[in-house]
Amino acid sequence: MSLQAQARSSYRALLRELPRRTLSNPTTPLHIRIRELYRNPVVRETMNTETLQSRIQEAHQFAQYARAQRKYLTLVERYNPGMRMDEQEKIRLTARRVGLDLPVEAKDQKE
Structure with missing residues (x-):
């Protein structure tokens, strides 16, 4: 499996395990940060393949x-x-x- 495919697989695995997004707020800061880490080409180009492989494994x-x-x-x-x-329940x-x-308790009965 190529590094790109492994990175894509790890990205999808991370997104699956994050809390579900709501319709009112489709992207959270955590989603945005993870997306930036995977999309940033500068980081990928400066790392050697061993470092990149270890990051993908992490x-x-x-x-x-x-998930656990x-x-x-x-x-x-x-x-x-x-x-x-x-406690009552x-x-x-x-x-x-x-x-x-x-027994059913009477609540605030005023006569």
């Missing part, structure tokens, strides 16, 4: 790390569903797990 490693972190967070959220719940779900329903 980019692949970073993409793998970002994303999967890790997905698994933590899946196996710890109460992690982001408030945890209590309600615990009661339902053993077959009980909590």
Whole structure:
């Protein structure tokens, strides 16, 4: 595989692992910076092939790390569903797990 193809592959891998862009802000500063690093011909011409190869490998490693972190967070959220719940919701779900329903509390009843 040529260096250009490897660089293109690492660039795409990095972009896949970055957070999704929104329609209101299609490019983030991080996307812009990564694009500049890959498009800048001055940097590529001043580096020898070994240095360029090591930079491409670093980019692949970073993409793998970002992918692993994303999967890790997905698994933590899946196996710890109460992690982001408030205390009342945890209590309600615990009661339902053993077959009980909590009584409905009256909120701000003014007579």
